[in-house]
Amino acid sequence: MSINWFPGHMAKARRQIEESLKKVDVVIEILDARIPYASKNPMLDHVIGDKPRVVVLNKKDMANNKETDRWINRLKAEGVYPIALNGKEPNVLKKIENTVVEATKEIFERMERKGINPRAIRAMIVGIPNVGKSTIINNIAKRKVAKTGNTPGVTKAQQWIKAGTKMELLDTPGVLWPKFEDESIGQKLSLTGAIKDNVVxxxxxxxxxxxxxxxxxxxxxxxxxxxxxxxxxxxxxxxxxxxxxxxxxxxxxxxxxxxxxxxxxxxxxxxxxxxxxxxxxxxxx
Ligand code: GDP
CATH class of the missing domain: 1.10.1580.10 (Conserved Hypothetical Protein Ylqf; Chain: A; domain 2)
Structure with missing residues (x-):
């Protein structure tokens, strides 16, 4: 299920993500491993700025392994913390936790040096529709928290959920719009199910x-x-x-x-x- 995006939706989604971002130490951006470029929201880089970012290439079980490895290398070179996942597998929490710890190491070391009491790492999940955000949140939380379905931005009151021993996660993902500008990107988004069949x-x-x-x-x-x-x-x-x-x-x-x-x-x-x-x-x- 995906959304027809209108400018109002987009503005709202952006505002809500910006609000949520203030509460977190790290952003977990979910991409579809079959289309790591096309499934990227065009505005996210700008909004996240310098905040540490974990990039999940999800649905790796449907993508080409060699190409996924190449993407991991490319993303590392871009300065983010990438991992490839099958969001439905049992080891998702451990993998995400390890990467989130790595991504936030500097921030927490700095806090320690300043004598600030250690606390859980705060994270939120963002991404365009259908990349597997709800699947991953439910998997991490070991229960059904996020509604599988799509609303632009983050609508209901958000709560923190414990994710393992080191991390707290906002229970509602930030839903962002896909790229629309280019025909071949639209075709890839449609082919992987990220946009509705009736708009193409x-x-x-x-x-x-x-x-x-x-x-x-x-x-x-x-x-x-x-x-x-x-x-x-x-x-x-x-x-x-x-x-x-x-x-x-x-x-x-x-x-x-x-x-x-x-x-x-x-x-x-x-x-x-x-x-x-x-x-x-x-x-x-
Ligand atoms: P969301 O819109 O980003 O929250 O995406 P969902 O979590 O609702 O997932 C969209 C679809 O992809 C669902 O049918 C999921 O079962 C499926 N899915 C999610 N992660 C994976 C994965 O890693 N591998 C496969 N094969 N399917 C997945």
């Missing part, structure tokens, strides 16, 4: 997915749909081949392109064809 042209999404796989993962594509194509096959012929192979036909034996389109989108989105990363660490900017 589904044909374009399926074409984008097929072109990406034809260029980068041809064997996986051929095997999954049991089709015989190569790197030069025209896209419309790939649609035909999938329709033939899957038996998606209308009366008169015509290929049912709508069904092919939907199938390709869902199979890609659910990582059934393979684990793909659509933003390459080397070239995304």
């Amino acid at each position: 042209n589904l044909d374009d999404i399926a074409i984008f997915a097929l072109k990406f796989m034809q260029e980068h993962h041809l064997d996986a594509l051929k095997q999954f749909y049991n089709i015989n194509i190569d790197e030069n096959t025209e896209i419309v012929e790939i649609f035909d081949a999938i329709g033939q192979s899957r038996g998606f036909k209308m009366s008169g034996n015509e290929i049912d392109y709508e069904r092919v389109t939907e199938r390709v989108i869902y199979d890609t989105r659910d990582a059934k064809i393979g684990r793909f990363t659509f933003d390459l660490a080397e070239s995304a900017e």
Whole structure:
């Protein structure tokens, strides 16, 4: 489920994140490991400023491992504290805790030197819709706290939840808007489920997915749909081949392109064809 964002939502979300930021020592930004560039909110860097930041590449189980490693290196070089996670796994709390401790080490050492009593590290989770914020909060809190669903910004009264022994977490994530400016970013957001299918042209999404796989993962594509194509096959012929192979036909034996389109989108989105990363660490900017 995602939101249609309007300027009012965006202003409100920004204001509320700014308010919450005053209460925390560290921000935990959740990105989708399949699209670490496209799933970044465009304004967040500016609002966070110098505050320590942990960046979670979530859904790593659906992304390409090598590419995730490259992203981790790139993010380290950018001066944030990255980790790759499957938000549904049991070790999430430990991994996040370790990284949060590392990210805030200097602040807490400074506090100690000044004789300030040690206290829990305060953190909040932020990110665009569908990246796994609620899943991670619920996992960390070992109970259902954040409503899975999306409201711009942070709406209900926030509470601190204990997360392990060293950390306190705001129980409501900051929900931020995705990037809209660029068509290919929109296609990646749609392909991973971060924006609603009804705000984009589904044909374009399926074409984008097929072109990406034809260029980068041809064997996986051929095997999954049991089709015989190569790197030069025209896209419309790939649609035909999938329709033939899957038996998606209308009366008169015509290929049912709508069904092919939907199938390709869902199979890609659910990582059934393979684990793909659509933003390459080397070239995304
Ligand atoms: P939010 O909108 O950011 O709070 O995202 P949710 O926590 O509601 O997660 C969106 C969808 O992604 C849900 O269907 C989750 O079950 C799924 N999800 C979250 N984290 C992971 C993950 O690491 N791996 C996989 N495969 N699915 C995940």
